Amino acid sequence: MNKNKHWGRYEQLRPEQIETIFEQYPIAYLPWGASEYHGVHNPVGLDSIKAYGMCIDLAKSVGGLVLPVVHQASSTIKTYPGVNFKRHSLEFSEGLIRMMCREYFEQLAEEGFKIIVLLTGHCGEPHFEILKSVADEFNQKHPDKYFWTLAEFEVLEPDMLVANHSAIGETALQLYYAPELVALENLPQDRETTLVDDAVSGADPRPATAEMGAKIVETFVHNAGKRIKELLQKLS
Numbered sequence: 001m002n003k004n005k006h007w008g009r010y011e012q013l014r015p016e017q018i019e020t021i022f023e024q025y026p027i028a029y030l031p032w033g034a035s036e037y038h039g040v041h042n043p044v045g046l047d048s049i050k051a052y053g054m055c056i057d058l059a060k061s062v063g064g065l066v067l068p069v070v071h072q073a074s075s076t077i078k079t080y081p082g083v084n085f086k087r088h089s090l091e092f093s094e095g096l097i098r099m100m101c102r103e104y105f106e107q108l109a110e111e112g113f114k115i116i117v118l119l120t121g122h123c124g125e126p127h128f129e130i131l132k133s134v135a136d137e138f139n140q141k142h143p144d145k146y147f148w149t150l151a152e153f154e155v156l157e158p159d160m161l162v163a164n165h166s167a168i169g170e171t172a173l174q175l176y177y178a179p180e181l182v183a184l185e186n187l188p189q190d191r192e193t194t195l196v197d198d199a200v201s202g203a204d205p206r207p208a209t210a211e212m213g214a215k216i217v218e219t220f221v222h223n224a225g226k227r228i229k230e231l232l233q234k235l236s
Helices: 015-024 046-062 094-110 127-141 168-177 210-235
Strands: 007-009 027-032 064-066 115-120 146-150
Touching (some): 007 015, 007 046, 015 064, 027 046, 027 094, 046 168, 046 210, 094 127, 115 127, 168 210
């Protein structure tokens, strides 16, 4: 267990440890991922792994409590039009996603958190829009708090990271957080990668490196952390 008193993994802490952190940093991080096919080169839990890792790195920098990752997602590649990847994805209804998000937010508000950061590693639509709309709903309902739903690329310049599916950006993040789970050699070596054939939407993942992932994480933590600190000062 992390002994640093300004952040922690929620499920690994005793009540008095939670309160010690909460007193100074009433910030909850809710990583939201998926179990979804990410080609032959990445694990199905990529979205969850990167969201959880980035929430931990953000909490280490800013302070606060990181909740266990939510693995349920709608709008996965399983039902994406024009492709045929019917296995290795667990897809849940849009109604369930909205209900789960509302119940998480309501309970975190009841716990007294001032800032709730939902970082979603999965950005299929309307899944992403559902999570954002629930945040908007709760910001109207709780003006003394702030609910922030975001994807990592939203606080980064496009030349660093854009929305992608198992392409160079996501693969670089996976190489940073868990390189042993990546098998770039499984990708075809004699042609370009495509969404239809390889479940890759975006730039070719084969040049991805852990160093690229580290730079993405460093910049994300800086940019998102700056906003969270400003929000905490405003709401305290």
